[in-house]
Amino acid sequence: MDEKPALVGLDNPLARAFAHPIRWMQILMGWCLLALCIATTVEVLGRKFFGYSLQGVNEIGAYMLAVSSTWGFSMALLQRAHSRVDFLFPRFPRGMRTVLNLSAAVILAAIAVFAAIQGWHVLQDTLRWQAHANTPLQTPMWIPQGLWLVGLVVFAATSAAFGVHAVILAFTDRDALNRYYGPPSLQDQIDLETQGNLPAMQEPAR
Numbered sequence: 001m002d003e004k005p006a007l008v009g010l011d012n013p014l015a016r017a018f019a020h021p022i023r024w025m026q027i028l029m030g031w032c033l034l035a036l037c038i039a040t041t042v043e044v045l046g047r048k049f050f051g052y053s054l055q056g057v058n059e060i061g062a063y064m065l066a067v068s069s070t071w072g073f074s075m076a077l078l079q080r081a082h083s084r085v086d087f088l089f090p091r092f093p094r095g096m097r098t099v100l101n102l103s104a105a106v107i108l109a110a111i112a113v114f115a116a117i118q119g120w121h122v123l124q125d126t127l128r129w130q131a132h133a134n135t136p137l138q139t140p141m142w143i144p145q146g147l148w149l150v151g152l153v154v155f156a157a158t159s160a161a162f163g164v165h166a167v168i169l170a171f172t173d174r175d176a177l178n179r180y181y182g183p184p185s186l187q188d189q190i191d192l193e194t195q196g197n198l199p200a201m202q203e204p205a206r
Contacts, residue, residue: 070151109163116156
């Protein structure tokens, strides 16, 4: 059975191309966060009732927060969930909306690529100095920083592809540019929630 992620703007061919791998990244991160929740619960109960502690849960939680943030950037981009102050946007003429949507896509791509490059420089320094965390775990910092960088690189690749696509559409199909890269309308958001609930509603009982 073909499964389509519930994404605003799924008719965007690039959204379809990136949706599957990014969705699996989110599933993997979800399981990691669930494991962290279990470890935190064991830590709290252990301290309260048995007087022992799992070393490093707080440290691992901090790493997970950083990694899950960058791994979530791309999904937010696909769902157009990033914030845009758009209360005046519908009042602008069509040409102005096109310029603003194009500018938003290109600027976001530039920022994402810049962040990925800077993240790579951070990881290079860590590898050069063989840095370890100054904690009981003595975590090699290249591990959390490498996972953190993966999220930045995927976000940069997705944003750059969307930026190039937006530039092409600016010369070939401006209606598609506004549809794919403009702020989601209220109907888009309703469709997103509806599509997200349909698989659960349609799945046969086992």
